[in-house]
Amino acid sequence: MARRVATTNLQEGVAVAAAPPTPTAAARARWRPYLLVAPSIVLTIWVLYPFAQSVWYSLHHYVLSQPWSRPFVGLRNYQKIFTDPDFLHTVAVTLEYTLLAVAIELLLGMLLAFLLNRDSLLTKILRPLLILPLMVAPAIGSLIWKLETNPQFGFVNFFMSFIGQRYFPWGSSPRTALLTVVLVDVWIFTPFIALLLLAGLRSLPQQPFEAARLDGAGAWFTFRTLTLPMLMPYILIAVMFRILDSLQQFDIIYAMTQGGPGDTLMTFQLRAYLEAFTFLRLSESAALILVLWVITYAISYVMVRYWNRARAHLRGA
């Protein structure tokens, strides 16, 4: 069959087509788009199925040790969560942990990134060492710091004794437990932010900075008007990752205090874990996780919008 083809000259031309495609080749061409997207569909189903199952469980009364009885209870589990006197405390401690950890990590990470954004022998040595805490599993990191903050044999309290704080309670007091787990989080994850920002710094164009130098702009002016705005997309990405991670933080807190002292560090994840694995109330655990998912989704939606805006601003849009 002849087919029309576009020609480079203005005359319309009709080329005599090569031999028509075989039925197998035609079928393959028809199915190719679907085959190409099939892995991502499988992955999507793989993610969505357990999510849908969690929603389903959260609408029932499901106790693991009573699998024969799973009555539908509608939104009762959610009602129980929102009317629980400890719910607000759970929200508060989850958000406090997140804000504190991310704020400290961002400041320290940015400082580290700037310090490492120089080519010297020292920075070449320090850059790989920076990654070491990131390679430690958070639960192991927490256990290490639990030992190191022991007032009887830990090195941290040994140094604290020089400022008269030999028995600083760290994770064993409600006043200091949050700070303790935040510091462990900072120790492990600051390198993550530093590396992201370092990559960002290294990818910035040099011409604006050269021009600013030639014009005699000071360091602070350059940082405020050039570096920070251009680095903003990277900062937002790093912050978003850390916020999402911190909202779901479990292992550091569980390894350090199991959510104590008392209920001091009972975040969403801790409560959900205990509900599922200690108290065997799967449906209430699912409901808690879904409430956390809503909070996480809302925050990430806002952050992604900011990120898009920052990128558009840089493009001059």
Next chain:
Amino acid sequence: MEKPQHNPAAISRRQFLKYTALAGAASVLAACGANTGSTPTPSSQQAASSPGTSLPTPTVVSSQHLGSNAFDWQKYKGTSLKLLLNKHPYADALVADLQTFTDLTGIRVTYDIFPEDVYFDKVTTALSSRSSQYDALMTGAYQTWVYGPANWLVDLRQYIQDENLTNPDFDVQDFIPNILHSDSWSGKPGEAPGQGDAKQWALPFGFEINSLSYNKQVFAKHKLRVPRTLPEIIETAEYISKKEANMYGIGVRGSRSWATIHPGFLSAYTCYHARDFDDHLKAAMNSPQAVEMTKLWVQMIKKGGPPTWTQYTWYEVGNDLGAGKSAMIYDADILGYFQNRGTKAAGHIGWAPVAANPDDPKAYANVWIWSLAMSNFSNHKEATWYFLQWATGKAHLLKGAVEGDQVDPVRHSVANHPKVVAKLKQKYPGYLESFNQLIPNSKIYFTPQPLFFDVTTDWAATLQKMVTSGADVKASLDELAESINKKMADAGITQ
């Protein structure tokens, strides 16, 4: 963290000859004091008595004898079983002797071991998923109150009573009754273990009595008398904390977990005649006796307890005693036992019962019982029963007690055995005396009910608040009791 270990190490020829010689000598003793097998009757009672007093000459049933009785141990030869075990010296003793079982039965056994922090989460996951991966597992009695009624475990009575499947030397009456019955429950909330139509959810293979383990050197140095009551413990602990640099007086558990409530705390609580629930299953943690005892407990921790008490599990409690960081611990007697070897305090640890209530000279002790249970999802139930009866039988338990660290023995014959008695007297002086004084009043003093872990976790959290925040004890316990009553009502256990 999972640490799968798949095959027991084979024993060398020298070890085999040594064990056979021991078994041969033991079987001569067995011939001197033979115990005729009797039809096991789980409901029969046998008064608990102190080892070495009024019992018949302890019988030793060696592996050789087991293999030579009429029982067909080879019936399930060729089967493979998998165990789920907690990281514990009792598990170590079991693993070290697995080849004996394989030689006897032809059943191959593999196992997975998990640390205790995550062990029960692993058990819950394995059983709730109805997986047939594991045939038998280690468990505590409290866990059977959840696993049993959920039909995750097998009621072992059917096997114990089956003469075709149970070897004549099993002798269920040889178990210390309090301990055996603590692993049985009817499933009726509030009904005591061993009462009514109690199902035998597990068999004990090692238990722990809560008592005082103390550093004799420290006490000798300060010329201190070993305290017996809770006020005396407070006074002694406070004194030592002030006098000794880098040492505190008394170690007790404090983590936000059910494990904080069941050892020393509940034992002392029972001494004050306080209960967790009354006869109508209403929370009783705010009774006058409970409030009085709890106030003293909080005071003890503040004046003489570990500085980071809220993070203390049994590992920290035991390690501090062994490292010379604490002068005493009020916890499982075996914790002091394990620290009396290869540590800074080795050879200097003593044991004493605690009669916490000054108004009652009796020493009551809650117990923790490591037991073996059969998964209801096992595809090899009969073969698994063969394993369970061997692992909780006289031969293996004796070997575990003599050659391993499998104390406290759950069988009279093992606890009374001359080798066990001699070992404890020689290497752990005072251990047996404390054990003997406590065993008549040692059992599980919790009220069995399905929300055990809710109740005890909340209780531990409340204890933490009282110690760290200075919250009023009476008000906190009132709040705790109200919260628990609400949970019990929501769960349909009470009205």
